[in-house]
Amino acid sequence: MEFPFFTDEHKMIQQAARDFAQNEIAPIAAEYDETGDFPSETIKKMGEMGFMGIEVPEKYGGAEMDTLAYVLALEEISKADASHGTIMSVNNSLFNYGLLHFGTEEQKQKFLVPVASGEKIGAYSLTEPMSGSDAGTMRSRAVREGDHYVLNGRKSWVTSGPVADFVVVFMMTQPEKKHKGVTAFLIETDKPGFVRGKKEPKMGIRASATSELVFENYRCPVENRLGEEGEGFKIAMTVLDAGRIGIAAQALGIAEAAYEAALTYVQEREAFGRKIGQFQGTGFKIADMKTRIEAARLLTYHAALAKER
Ligand SMILES: Cc1cc2nc3c(=O)[nH]c(=O)nc-3n(C[C@H](O)[C@H](O)[C@H](O)COP(=O)(O)OP(=O)(O)OC[C@H]3O[C@@H](n4cnc5c(N)ncnc54)[C@H](O)[C@@H]3O)c2cc1C
Structure with a gap:
């Protein structure tokens, strides 16, 4: 769905994150979840795409975009894999944000630049x-x-x-x-x-x-x-507060993926001579999922826009 408050920049980062997440993360997500290995290669690529420091000014290695851009990208990454979403969220919200707001110029050069540009974790x-x-x-x-x-x-x-x-x-x-x-x-x-x-x-x-x-x-x-x-x-509480919008974006992406998987399944699976999605009780559940996801989306985007004001 497209929203009137999306700028061209928002649409661009959303599409870039969606393409990367579906093409490069989704195919490896289950394997990495099974082994518990750290997905260094895809995380490095996310850094190169600017996803590890979305709100950080360019002079400190970031992409210099707003909170809504961060939310849209994080939602797409989390939709493909909650682990990549969590790693991205901690880098952006829990590490970069504190440095940006409480760090000295020397600390920003030494610690923020390499993390926001994705070279370091x-x-x-x-x-x-x-x-x-x-x-x-x-x-x-x-x-x-x-x-x-x-x-x-x-x-x-x-x-x-x-x-x-x-x-x-x-x-x-x-x-x-x-x-x-x-x-x-x-x-x-x-x-x-x-x-x-x-x-x-x-x-x-x-x-x-x-x-x-x-x-x-x-x-x-x-x-x-x-x-x-x-x-x-x-500092700890300020950083956690700012990070909550990112957590909401992660939850939104994960919920969307679960909804889409459920929708596909109920349209395929048959019982008692029909697709199970055609049973009214199943339809109610799917409709409730979609309603709650769209409500969560509006709350999350609203929080992201409100943070900028
Ligand atoms: C996957 C994962 C990743 C994490 N990553 C990090 C990280 O990167 N950095 C970091 O510092 N921490 C991290 N944490 C820790 C996380 O922040 C803590 O789990 C969280 O602060 C809760 O602490 P606790 O688990 O000790 O639960 P407790 O504080 O012991 O709470 C136990 C239960 O009591 C309830 N409770 C506590 N206080 C109250 C109250 N006043 N009123 C009513 N109920 C209450 C809680 O809701 C909870 O249900 C992570 C945790 C997980 C699971």
Whole structure:
């Protein structure tokens, strides 16, 4: 369906993402989901197409488009494969967005440019084994020693954790202040003290690798602190809020794929002398799916447009 608020740019990125997703991702999606391997080749191509930094200005390696463009591309990618959608979403929403809004010029050059251009993979690490929704109770600690912070702790459920080149991690610098004592740091994963932990054996979205990350006296230079000391929780929540529109786009794409598969099936499968889609009860279910998808689409596109205002 075409909407009056789509610009030529929106139509172009939607079509480019659809073609790429259906021609290059859909044929390999099941195999990668089965093996749990990271789909490096297609992710690299997505970077070359500008999909790993859609809202990032061109001067920082991105495509410099708006949130609706991001939503349209992410919806198409997720429709072909939820794993590719998740990897794309974390790079764009959870890594790039924080850097763009809270990073210094030097940090943007060093960390944002390679991730937005798709050369490197970014990750976001807030959750811990004993701290999920209630993120202010995290146990990881960062202690300042001169011009470095020494980071220790165990993080969990980090999307792209097994492959990320850079991670924005949140740790306590002043535990007595609870969530106001959290600080954000930019981590280079090839430095000593950074260890990739247990990979999670998930039930689905398996080609999007998720793991624990362990910090053992990791020395983070002060210039790699993102924002001020104590600003980490605000950064974490701001980034998550912006990311929710991307999550909606992922869900929309996945729901559309499920709907189309169901529609094809009920038009083929026969029982009691007719296609099962001709039974009224089945028809109601298909109609409900389509109605809810179109309502979700309008809400998601509206949120994307509202974010720009
Ligand atoms: C596939 C996947 C990828 C992920 N990727 C990342 C990532 O990249 N980076 C990262 O930092 N984290 C990531 N996470 C972790 C995710 O953010 C956490 O799972 C989430 O914050 C919830 O935490 P939890 O699982 O510990 O659940 P809990 O916080 O322990 O919640 C358990 C249950 O209690 C309910 N609950 C909690 N608090 C309340 C309340 N106040 N009122 C009512 N009900 C409540 C919850 O809704 C839930 O049903 C990922 C998780 C998954 C599954």
